[in-house]
Amino acid sequence: MDFSVISDNIEFLMLGLMRSFQLAVFTIVFSLTIACFIAIGRVSSRRAIRYPSAIFVNLLRSNPLILIVFWFFFLVPLITGKTLPEFHTVLIAFVVFFAAYFAEIVRSGIQSVGASQVKAALSTGLTYSQSMRLIVLPQAFRNMLPALVTECVIVFQGTTIAYVIGMREFLHSTSLVAERTVRPVELYLFAALVYLVICFAGTRLALFLEKK
Amino acid sequence: MNYEFDWSLLLQEPNWGWVIEGISNTVQLSLMAWGLALVIGIFIGTIRMAKSRVLRLVGTTYVEIFRNIPLLVQLFLWFFVFPLLLPDDFMRAWNRLDGVPFLTALIGLSLFTAARIAEQIRSGISSIPKGQFLAAYSTGLTELQTFRHVIIPYAFRVMIPAIASEFLTIFKNSALTLTIGVAEITGAAKTIEAYTFRGIEAYSAASLTYMLTTASVVIFMGWLEHVLRIPGLIGKR
Numbered sequence: 197m198d199f200s201v202i203s204d205n206i207e208f209l210m211l212g213l214m215r216s217f218q219l220a221v222f223t224i225v226f227s228l229t230i231a232c233f234i235a236i237g238r239v240s241s242r243r244a245i246r247y248p249s250a251i252f253v254n255l256l257r258s259n260p261l262i263l264i265v266f267w268f269f270f271l272v273p274l275i276t277g278k279t280l281p282e283f284h285t286v287l288i289a290f291v292v293f294f295a296a297y298f299a300e301i302v303r304s305g306i307q308s309v310g311a312s313q314v315k316a317a318l319s320t321g322l323t324y325s326q327s328m329r330l331i332v333l334p335q336a337f338r339n340m341l342p343a344l345v346t347e348c349v350i351v352f353q354g355t356t357i358a359y360v361i362g363m364r365e366f367l368h369s370t371s372l373v374a375e376r377t378v379r380p381v382e383l384y385l386f387a388a389l390v391y392l393v394i395c396f397a398g399t400r401l402a403l404f405l406e407k408k
Numbered sequence: 409m410n411y412e413f414d415w416s417l418l419l420q421e422p423n424w425g426w427v428i429e430g431i432s433n434t435v436q437l438s439l440m441a442w443g444l445a446l447v448i449g450i451f452i453g454t455i456r457m458a459k460s461r462v463l464r465l466v467g468t469t470y471v472e473i474f475r476n477i478p479l480l481v482q483l484f485l486w487f488f489v490f491p492l493l494l495p496d497d498f499m500r501a502w503n504r505l506d507g508v509p510f511l512t513a514l515i516g517l518s519l520f521t522a523a524r525i526a527e528q529i530r531s532g533i534s535s536i537p538k539g540q541f542l543a544a545y546s547t548g549l550t551e552l553q554t555f556r557h558v559i560i561p562y563a564f565r566v567m568i569p570a571i572a573s574e575f576l577t578i579f580k581n582s583a584l585t586l587t588i589g590v591a592e593i594t595g596a597a598k599t600i601e602a603y604t605f606r607g608i609e610a611y612s613a614a615s616l617t618y619m620l621t622t623a624s625v626v627i628f629m630g631w632l633e634h635v636l637r638i639p640g641l642i643g644k645r
Contacts, residue, residue, distance in 0.1 A: 258576075258622035259615050260583035263594045267615075270607030274411060353478035360587060367481060380488045388477045388485055395476035 201379045202386050212369025213390065219283070219365060220352045223290040227351075228344075230291065231298030236328060238303045249299070256296035262357050265289045269361060286358045294351055301347055305340030306332055342406040349398035353391070366390070411608065418609055423600050427613050430596030434617065437510065437592060438579040441517035445578065446571070448522035453529025454555055467526065474523035480584055483516040487588040513585035521578050525571065532567035533559060565636050572629035576622055593617050 202209070237249030256264065268289035273279050280288075309332050317327030337344075359368045367387060374383040417423060456467035474482070487509070491499050505511065536559060544554040564571075586595030597614035601607045 255619070258580075258619045260580035260594060260618065262583045262586070263597070263611065263614055263618070266594070266598055266601070267607075267611050270601065270611065274607075349476075356478040356480040357584070359480065367478075367484075371484070374488070381492050384481070384485050384489045388481050391478055391481055392473065392476045395478075396472060399472070399476060 197382055198379065199382050199386075201373070201377045201382055205373045205377070208373060209366070209369050209386075212364055212366040215283075215363070215369075216352070216355045216358075216365040216367075219287065219290065219355045219358060219363075220348070222287055223294055223351050223355075224348055226287075226291040227294040228298050228302075230295040231302050232333065234295060234299035235302035235306055238299065239306055253296045253299050256293055257300070261290075261293050261354055262360055264293045265357060265361060268292070282358075282361060282363050286361065286363055290351070290354065294347070294354070297347055297350075298344070301340050301343045302336065304343075305336035308339045309335045342402045345398060345402040345405060349395050349402070352398070353395060356391075413609065414606060415609055417604060417606055418600075418613055423604070423610075426591070426596040426599055427593070429591055430593035430614070431617055433510070433590060434579070434582050434592040434594075437513055437517065437585065437590065438575070438582045441514050441521060441582070442575050442578050444514070444518035445521035445525055445574070448518065449525025450529055450560065452522060453526035453533065454560070456526065456530050457533050459551065471523045471526050474520055475527070479516070479520050479581055480587065482520055483513065483584060483588055486512045486516045509585070509589040512588055513582070513590045517578060517581060517585070521574060521581070524577070525574055528567050528570040528574065529563065532563040532570070535566055536562055562638070565633075565638055568629060568633050568636065572625055572632075576625055579621055579625075580618060 234249045234252060237245045238253065240246045240249075265286060268285055272285050272288065313331055313335065314327055317331040318324065322330065355365050356367045358365045359371070362368065364372075370383050370387040374380040377383070418427060452467050452470050455463040456471070458464055458467075477485075490512075491502050494502060502508065540558060540562065541554060544558040545551075549557065582590075582592055583594035585592055586598065591599075593614045597610040600610035600613075604610070
């Protein structure tokens, strides 16, 4: 084994890792925002809102991420009439997919707050949207923080799937260097170690928050 | 958006053959990997609760390693790296085997999922009151017997929903094995799309497979949970 291939190519590899981080962060920010709306829709008393949100969540949760990515790579050019950069297409697919997962976490967070809180908030004269925003969601976020952190780790792990459509994230960069230098053992072990360290830190953080 | 649907194309050869092969590979791979993952996961999950510190450490290390490396990276490790680390004779024998991608996928998927199942097992076992352990020990059962005859059958029922959802996870995760050349249903759909440019029809076939499976597993598990429930332990339906 000769690990100098890694230090020789470290810049290229780190560029890929940055891309993975970018994809993960954008995915988390956008999908979590959408997820809040869907989650509120899931607990709505109106069927016209509740059913579509439930269908959205269950539809996406019963498909693999890689298939959703394929779907969007086919549908986005068909709908918009032009080819978007692959980063954008992957991002759209990721946001839609993970919005469903985050929505379930937010929903269980909202349900953990309890109906009496909503009633109390409404009785003080707040509107429904105010009581959601000011009373329920802040408490819900505290309850669901560990689950959210765990899901963020899953998003980060999921960015490897962008490899499949050739986006140059960390795993793809690794495989390119592995092919060029014919040193797959060192490179894939290195990639595994990097993912292990990052995700381990994430799962530890989730555990810490859970105990707190 | 103008798109002409042509659903009959799925029924034409070679597309139909690919769909059937894809579904059969997905189902076989997930069932086998799930079975293996259950065995390994129960073992790992149990030793994480053992009295011996060494055993606990081994279990925890396993879970942390396999849970924190993305599945795709693990598949690549098994596919590209593992054969190179074998002694020459073994490597040649391994490369001569039929269906190396399928075998690799089976190893990768089951070891990955075993870590997740181990976690479920652990939380299932933790949910069992300490008195059960004490009662079992007091009747003279050894630690191994206590786990085998008392704790696992008990914990297993508590964990049925989690274990069912792990099957669904493995079923969906099996799609990733297309990257190492397993012709499962997502890969088959991608192939059909590439040849015919009929993405909607092709991906619908794949999506439908996953969705129907999810729905049937959810229904079946609801029934199973109902049949196996220990009175007073799991809420009535």
